[in-house]
Amino acid sequence: MSNPVIQIQGLHNYYGSTHILKGIDLTVEAGQVVGYIGPNGAGKSTTIKILIGLLANFSGQVSVLGYDVKEDPIAVKSRIGYVPENAALYDTLTPLEYLAFIGQLYGMDEDTIRYKAHDLLSLFELGRYADARMTTFSKGMRQKVLLIAGMLHNPEVIFLDEPLSGLDANAVVLVKAIIRQLADAGKTIFYSSHIMDVVEKISDRIIIINQGQVIADGAFAQLQQQHSGSLEQLFGQLTGNEGQQDVATEFINTLNK
Numbered sequence: 060m061s062n063p064v065i066q067i068q069g070l071h072n073y074y075g076s077t078h079i080l081k082g083i084d085l086t087v088e089a090g091q092v093v094g095y096i097g098p099n100g101a102g103k104s105t106t107i108k109i110l111i112g113l114l115a116n117f118s119g120q121v122s123v124l125g126y127d128v129k130e131d132p133i134a135v136k137s138r139i140g141y142v143p144e145n146a147a148l149y150d151t152l153t154p155l156e157y158l159a160f161i162g163q164l165y166g167m168d169e170d171t172i173r174y175k176a177h178d179l180l181s182l183f184e185l186g187r188y189a190d191a192r193m194t195t196f197s198k199g200m201r202q203k204v205l206l207i208a209g210m211l212h213n214p215e216v217i218f219l220d221e222p223l224s225g226l227d228a229n230a231v232v233l234v235k236a237i238i239r240q241l242a243d244a245g246k247t248i249f250y251s252s253h254i255m256d257v258v259e260k261i262s263d264r265i266i267i268i269n270q271g272q273v274i275a276d277g278a279f280a281q282l283q284q285q286h287s288g289s290l291e292q293l294f295g296q297l298t299g300n301e302g303q304q305d306v307a308t309e310f311i312n313t314l315n316k
């Protein structure tokens with residue numbers, strides 16, 4: 060392996076006495092789209108927060124773009140992009156004001172921020188809302204602003220936590236194309252999502268974690284050599300949740316009692 064963008068060795072993390080991440084080892088090269096998937100509570104967001112220097116209560120070696128995230132979290136934060144799940148936007152601001160705030164944090168100059176923010180908002184069909192307060196924005200409109208905020212400074216590595224949340228079908232197609240083209244241009248995309256058919260289609264590599272451990276890692280075609288079917292089916296087989304039809308029947312039987 061030549062020049063890894065993300066390196067994780069022996070990563071463990073606890074919340075209180077609960078052991079969440081139980082020895083994660085990963086190396087990610089530049090130009091890959093990596094889908095990081097797993098059941099609710101598996102530890103995906105926790106891993107991403109550690110990778111971006113937001114969470115320091117862990118043991119093990121973690122570096123991004125060659126910077127140790129514990130020793131040098133500021134260097135990491137300034138070079139990566141992050142689109143958080145369920146982010147609280149400062150919604151009394153307008154998109155332009157919010158993006159100006161984010162751009163300044165990244166040291167961008169005001170003119171660049173203004174024209175980029177304006178153009179990027181227009182490309183996401185939010186141009187006419189650029190100066191509107193975000194208090195009235197729908198979930199998808201907020202998500203679009205968050206996506207732009209995470210990429211505005213054109214980072215080398217982008218971490219996306221459930222990036223398609225609330226987006227309409229056209230915006231999903233657009234974001235998928237942006238992710239693909241960014242990776243083709245050499246950027247690294249590390250993202251977590253529960254939308255299996257999208258993960259299946261856009262990831263060069265899929266990493267499945269369950270209860271804080273990596274249980275599968277490879278291109279979709281490689282994973283299929285051991286477990287045939289769609290990613291959704293494979294996910295069910297590997298994470299022990301294959302009987303969802305029976306669970307649904309039991310759910311309805313319980314409703315009918």
Ligand SMILES: Nc1ncnc2c1ncn2[C@@H]1O[C@H](COP(=O)(O)OP(=O)(O)OP(=O)(O)O)[C@@H](O)[C@H]1O
Nearest residue numbers: 074075079097098099100101102103104105106144
């Ligand atoms: N701040 C916290 N304090 C205590 N426990 C936490 C905290 N954040 C997360 N956890 C616990 O850590 C575990 C992993 O959470 P995490 O958010 O990383 O999961 P996830 O894989 O992203 O799940 P989801 O798919 O539901 O978003 C869960 O059991 C969660 O309850």
